[in-house]
Amino acid sequence: MxxxxxxxxxxxxxxxxxxxxxxxxxxxxxxxxxxxxxxxxxxxxxxxxxxxxxxxxxPRNVDTHNTWNATSIEMHSRKRRVMNYAFSESALRSAEGFLHANIDRWLELLGSLAEKEGEWTTSLNMCDWMNWLVFDILGDLCFGQSFDMKENDSKLRHVPEMMVGFLELIHPIGWGPLGPAWIWMKPRGLDWLLSVASPPAVVQWQNFVDKCLADRTRVQNDLEKHPKPDNEVRKDFFYWLFKAEDPETGKRGYTLDELFGECELLTIAGSDTTSVVLSSAFFYLARRPDVQTKLAKEIFSTFSNYDEIKSGSKLHSCRYLTAFLEEALRMTPPVSxxxxxxxxxxxxxxxxxxxxxxxxxxxxxxxxxxxKDIYPEPFTFRPERWIVADDSHVGSSSDSVTKAQSGFCAFSTGSRGCVGKNLAWLEMRIVIAKALWTFEVKADPTNKLGGGDAQGKPGRQREGEYQTYEMFVSNRRGPIIQLRKRS
Ligand code: HEM
Incomplete structure (x- = not known):
């Protein structure tokens, strides 16, 4: 080699x-x-x-591992068995309500950026708007309330940036030459030192998570003392994880400390990943009117009204929507x-x-x-590579679709593969279908943020490729787009 x-x-x-x-x-x-x-x-x-x-x-200290960062196979198996409980069919069904509530309001706020009905909105940075939406959904699911970052008077819009600060600091340590020394020093005073002298980004992030979780725990404890009828109980991730039992031992799934660690993990793992793919999806929608038209056509011919856009056979029957998202996940794998x-x-x-x-x-x-042996012309955004051609669909040969599927890796696979995959799919399908039902999308002609630069560094010169910057999950900027309500 x-x-x-x-x-x-x-x-x-x-x-x-x-x-x-x-x-x-x-x-x-x-x-x-x-x-x-x-x-x-x-x-x-x-x-x-x-x-x-x-x-x-x-991990914050050597005693607080979570499902993602546990390196011991035994520890991970136990944690993952419990975590699976929060992603069961019934848990996902109860999560869907939180998705719609946030997405509907988000679209309403986006629409209000147009001065007059039927006009294009002012230019907006979809990376920010997507972060706000996805964080709000995760807030609802993990912490008991939407963070409401999408609301104009939000005081929390700095949180995604705070999280980027945290990732940008820790990730290079893990990869760099200091990694082994850092790990050796953790139980030998480094954890203590970090707890008293952490950089502001880490302290702010951890204080924020601690406060949210303390509030949510109080609500859950009250519920245990004064039970409510089932239909009045808030069934978010926290609820499922709080009451989860390890199916093998029958014991309580997570201690309170572990529960905090897992909720912090879900916020990071569930927000930045989904937000990267959806920002990328809007980048390609804005630059590829042909793709946008085809996708909108499929959505309008599948659903008869906006409220019909929800989980179920109709949503799953949207082949082009699935292929479009598969292609966005291929071109922009958030864990790159x-x-x-x-x-x-x-x-x-x-x-x-x-x-x-x-x-x-x-x-x-x-x-x-x-x-390029698996994905010919890999830098071209082409949803058709995921669809087998037939009389009514433009697509590719069955062999090349099988090949493409064999290399599909954005969620990883196996025992450490993504536990939130089904939730992410549901969220991405609903966001794109509802957004295209409501709006046309176009790129700001004066601002190319998000794409490569013909004069840029090697590897960063493709204007038509959405650019990401690795920090375990991917950092990104833009795209800057405009929206117009469909008549
Ligand atoms: C498009 C969206 C997403 C993508 C592409 C994605 C991708 C991934 C990948 C590649 C891994 C493996 C990481 C590794 O090996 O270190 C992973 C793990 C994980 N993901 Fe996701 N993810 C997405 C959304 C979500 C969501 C919505 C959640 C939960 C709310 C989530 C929770 C997790 C967790 C807890 C793990 C660790 C699993 C384990 O080690 O057992 N992810 N994800």
């Missing part, structure tokens, strides 16, 4: 793939293999890997780098390479998503 320099690896992932092909060693102890077979093997049941030490920089995995005792064989115990092997999710 070829060995690119560390700096190249950190800076421009698509460039190393172009230069070194699909497999290469990027650090003395780490290999990337960006093929569908490698992805399924590493993250699937026979991968013989566990989450690598990278994840150990994240490689989720770090360490090989366990006995080693593992991936795409006929034997990788011994203790080394790292993974798949770069962005790299696989742009592998």
């Amino acid at each position: 070829s060995v690119p320099s560390y700096w190249n690896q950190m800076s421009y992932p698509n460039l190393w793939v172009e230069k070194y092909g699909t497999e290469f060693r990027y650090r003395p102890d780490s290999v990337l293999i960006n093929t569908p077979t490698a992805f399924r093997k590493i993250f699937g049941p026979t991968g013989n890997v566990k989450k690598a030490n990278y994840y150990k920089v994240w 780098a490689e989720p770090a995995r360490e090989v366990l005792q006995g080693g593992t064989t991936v795409d006929s390479h034997y990788i011994p115990e203790g080394l790292h092997v993974s798949t770069g999710l962005y790299c696989l998503s742009f592998n």
Whole structure:
């Protein structure tokens, strides 16, 4: 395997793939293999890997792990069994009401940005608007109330930026040369030091989470003391996780400390990810009128009114909508780098390479998503690559759709794959369907924020590609768009 320099690896992932092909060693102890077979093997049941030490920089202290950052397989299994409870069918059904309430109000506020009915709104930054919506939904689901960031008088609009500050600080420590020392020092005084001398971004974020959860716990404790009729009970994530039992032991699922950690995790994991994909979706909608027209046509021919847009067979029957979102997830996987995995005792064989115990092997999710053997013309936004062509649908051959599906990796897969996948799908489908039912979308002709720059750095020159900046999940800016109510 070829060995690119560390700096190249950190800076421009698509460039190393172009230069070194699909497999290469990027650090003395780490290999990337960006093929569908490698992805399924590493993250699937026979991968013989566990989450690598990278994840150990994240917990607030060595005693507060959550489902995502737990590296021990046993600890994770227990946590995940309990977490699954909050994503059961019935939990999802009760979550849907919170989605509609927030999305409907969000669309109403967006509409009010037009001076007159039927005119284009002023230009708006969809990255911000999307953050506000997705955070409000997560606030409703995890903390007992919408944060109301979408409301003009909100005092919380700095929160997404605060969270970015937190991610931008911790993520490079995990990847950088200081990572091992940082992890070693955590139980030896570093956790204590951080608790008294944390950077303001971390302190503000943690205080915010603590306050929200203390408020929500009080409400739940009151409910335990004075039960209400079932239909009056607020059934958010907190409710399901608070009362969850470990199905294997029958004991209470999470301690209160764990519950706080899990809710903090769900806010980060559920907001930034979904918001990245939806911002990207609007970037491509605004730049591709052909795609927008086709999508709107499907939505108008499927639903007879706005309120019909909800979970169920009609929403699932929207093939172009699904393909459109699959393509947005491919072009903009929110976790774009490689989720770090360490090989366990006995080693593992991936795409006929034997990788011994203790080394790292993974798949770069962005790299696989742009592998041109799987996705021809990978930088072209083309939902049709996910649809098998037939008499009534323009699409691709069945073989190439199967190939595309085999490389679909945005949610990862296997036991550490995304627990919130079904919720995210529902949320993304409803947002796009309701938004296109209500509005036409166009790009601000004077502001290209969000795309690449022809004069920019190598790898950042494609004006038609939505740009993201890795910090475990992806940071991004824009797009700047305008909306007009459909008559
Ligand atoms: C488009 C939206 C989303 C995408 C693309 C996405 C992607 C991912 C990926 C790639 C992972 C694996 C990360 C790793 O290996 O370190 C993951 C894990 C996870 N996701 Fe998501 N996610 C999305 C939405 C959500 C939502 C809405 C929630 C919950 C509200 C959520 C909760 C989680 C949790 C708790 C984990 C850790 C699972 C475990 O380790 O057992 N995600 N997600």
